[in-house]
Amino acid sequence: MREEGIDNKQLIVAIQELEKEKGIKKDYLLDSIESALLTAYKRNYNSQENVKVIVDRETGASHLYSVKEVVEHAENPVLQISLEEARKLDKEAQVGTTVDVELVPKNFGRIAAQTAKQVIIQKLREAEREIVYSEYNERKGEIVSGIIQKADQGIVVMDLGKVEGVMPAKEQIPTEKYHVNDKIKGYILDVEKGLKGAPQVIISRACPEFVKKLFEFEIPEIYEGVIEIKAVSRDAGSRSKIAVYSPNENIDPVGSCVGQKGVRIQNIINELNGEKIDVIEWNADLSIYISSALLPAQVMAVDIDEENRVAQVIVPDDQLSLAIGKSGQNARLAAKLTGLSDWRIDIKSESQFRKILLEKQEELEANNEENNEE
Numbered sequence: 001m002r003e004e005g006i007d008n009k010q011l012i013v014a015i016q017e018l019e020k021e022k023g024i025k026k027d028y029l030l031d032s033i034e035s036a037l038l039t040a041y042k043r044n045y046n047s048q049e050n051v052k053v054i055v056d057r058e059t060g061a062s063h064l065y066s067v068k069e070v071v072e073h074a075e076n077p078v079l080q081i082s083l084e085e086a087r088k089l090d091k092e093a094q095v096g097t098t099v100d101v102e103l104v105p106k107n108f109g110r111i112a113a114q115t116a117k118q119v120i121i122q123k124l125r126e127a128e129r130e131i132v133y134s135e136y137n138e139r140k141g142e143i144v145s146g147i148i149q150k151a152d153q154g155i156v157v158m159d160l161g162k163v164e165g166v167m168p169a170k171e172q173i174p175t176e177k178y179h180v181n182d183k184i185k186g187y188i189l190d191v192e193k194g195l196k197g198a199p200q201v202i203i204s205r206a207c208p209e210f211v212k213k214l215f216e217f218e219i220p221e222i223y224e225g226v227i228e229i230k231a232v233s234r235d236a237g238s239r240s241k242i243a244v245y246s247p248n249e250n251i252d253p254v255g256s257c258v259g260q261k262g263v264r265i266q267n268i269i270n271e272l273n274g275e276k277i278d279v280i281e282w283n284a285d286l287s288i289y290i291s292s293a294l295l296p297a298q299v300m301a302v303d304i305d306e307e308n309r310v311a312q313v314i315v316p317d318d319q320l321s322l323a324i325g326k327s328g329q330n331a332r333l334a335a336k337l338t339g340l341s342d343w344r345i346d347i348k349s350e351s352q353f354r355k356i357l358l359e360k361q362e363e364l365e366a367n368n369e370e371n372n373e374e
Contacts, residue, residue, distance in 0.1 A: 008060035011116055015060075018120070022127045029123055030055050036119045037062060040111050048078055051103070062112045065100035126197060132162050133199035137191045143213045144203070145185050151178040156203075158186070163199050171204035175237035176273055185271065187213055206236035211277070214268045215242065219257050227253045230282040233336035235329055237275055241293060241337045245282040254279050286311075286338065290345070293334035297323035300350060309343045320349040 011033075018024045037053040041064060049066045056063070068074075068081040070093050081101065086093035093099050146158030146165050154169035156178045167186060172178070186203035187210040194200040204210060212232050221227040227246045234240040244253040257279045258265045269277060280292040290311055291299040297319045303312040315323045324331050324347055335345050348356070 007113065008056075011060035011120075012058075014120055018124060018127070022124065022131070024123055024127050026057070029120065030057060032123060033062075033116050033119045036115050037064070037112055040115045041105070041108065044111060045105055049103075050079060052100070062116075064103045064105070064108060066103050067098050068101055070095050070097050070099060129197050129199060133191060133193060133197075136160075136163060136188065136199060136201050140188050140191060141209065141213070142188050143185055143210070143217065144188055144201075145183060146203070148178055148180050148182045148184065151180060158184070158203060160201060163201055165201040165203045167203040167205065171202070171206050173205050173237040173273070173275070175275075176205070186210070206234075208232040208234040208240070211240050211242065211268070211272070214271055215257065218264055218267050221246075221251065221253075221256045226251060227256055231337050231339070233333045235333065237273075239276040239278070239325075239329060239333060240272075241278045241280065241295075241333045243280050243282040243289075243293070243337055254281050280337075289338050290334065290340070293337045294323050294330060294347075297330065299323070309340075311340060311343055311345045313345060313347045314350060314353050315347060317349045317351050320347065320352075323347050 015026050015029050018029065019026050034053045034055050037055075038051065041047065041051060041053070050068070052065050052067055054063050054065070055061070068086075069079060070083055070086040071080050072083055072095060074080040074082045074085070081099060083093065083095055086099045089101065090099050144160055144165070146160040148156060149159050149164075150157040156167040156172060158165035158167065165186065171189065178184070184205070186205050187207055188201055189204040189207060189209075190202040192200045192202060209232070211234055212229055215229060216222050219227065222229060222244070226248065227244050230243040230245050232240065232242045242257075244257055246253040246256075256264075265277060265279065269275060278295050280295055283289040283292065286304055287302040290302050290313065294313065294315075297315055299313060299315055299319075301314045305312065313323065322330070325333075331345050331347055335341050335343065
C-alpha cells in the first residue's frame with residue numbers, strides 16, 4: 001500500500017495509535033481491512049476466483065491470494081491447479097489440498113491504500129460513537145441541559161454537546177411551548193442506537209423521575225441521604241405529589257423540602273413552569289399516609305378494608321371537591337402515591353357519610369321490627 005491514501009508504515013502507525021487512544025484492537029482493524037479489501041477486489045475485478053487477503057501484522061503490506069484446489073489435471077484453472085504446478089509453490093502439496101497463488105492485479109495497490117484509509121476512518125467513527133453511547137448509557141437517570149435545535153411535528157431535538165437528544169411528544173409537558181435556541185433541562189430516560197449506530201438520547205420532562213431528580217438537586221438533605229423520597233406521582237404540567245421521610249426525628253422532611261418561605265421548592269416549581277407540587281410526609285400507617293396524600297384537602301377519617309381493597313375516606317363537606325380534585329386528579333394522584341392504584345379510594349363528605357349511616361340504621365331498625373312481629 002504505497003500509492004495513495006496511506007502507505008504500509010503509516011497504516012501500522014495509525015492502527016497502533018487507534019489501539020492506544022481509542023481502545024480499538026489492532027487485530028480487529030486489520031481483520032476489517034482484509035475483509036474490505038476482499039470486497040473491493042471482487043467488486044473492481046469481477047473475479048470468480050476463491051480469493052483471500054492477508055495484511056502483514058508487522059509491516060502492513062497486503063497480499064492477495066487465489067486459493068486453488070490441487071488436482072491431477074486442472075480442468076478449471078480459475079479454481080483448480082495441477083499437482084505439478086502446485087508443487088512448484090509448495091513441495092508438500094497433495095491432491096485434494098489447496099495452495100495459495102499470489103495475485104498482483106493492476107492498480108490494486110491504489111485500491112488497497114484507499115480502502116485501508118476508508119476502513120480506519122469508518123472504525124474511528126464507530127469507536128467514537130460507541131464511546132459516546134457508553135458515556136450516556138451510564139448517565140441514564142441523570143438530568144442534562146441542552147439547546148433546542150428543532151421543535152415541530154411533536155418532537156423536540158436538543159443539542160447535548162456530544163450527542164443529540166430527542167424528546168418525544170409523550171415525554172413533553174403538555175402545557176409547555178418549546179422554541180429553537182431555548183435552553184432546557186431534561187431527564188435521560190434511555191439511550192438508543194439510531195441510524196449507522198449513532199447514539200440517540202431519549203429525554204423526558206414529563207416523567208415522575210424528573211421531579212424526583214430536581215428535588216435531589218435542589219434539596220441537600222435528599223442528596224446526602226438524610227431525607228428519602230419514598231414515592232412520586234404526577235400529572236405533568238398540572239400537579240405532582242411527592243412523599244418524603246427521614247428516620248431522624250429531629251428533621252422535618254416536609255419543611256426541609258419546602259424551605260424557608262418556600263424558597264427551595266420554588267426553584268423546582270419555576271423549572272416546571274408553575275406545576276403545583278404537594279410535599280407530604282410518608283408514614284408506614286396506611287391510614288395516616290392516605291390522609292396526608294390527599295393534601296391540600298383536610299381529612300377527618302380513613303378506614304382501610306384490605307379484603308375488598310377499599311379505602312373509605314371522610315372529609316368535611318367543604319373539602320369534598322378539593323379531596324377529589326378536578327376530574328378526580330387529586331384522588332388519582334393520591335392512589336398512585338400510596339401504591340393503591342388498584343384499590344378504590346372512596347371519598348365521602350361528612351354529610352354523605354352521616355346519611356349513609358342513618359340509612360343503614362333505619363334499615364337495621366326496620367329489620368328488627370319485622371323480626372319482632374314474627
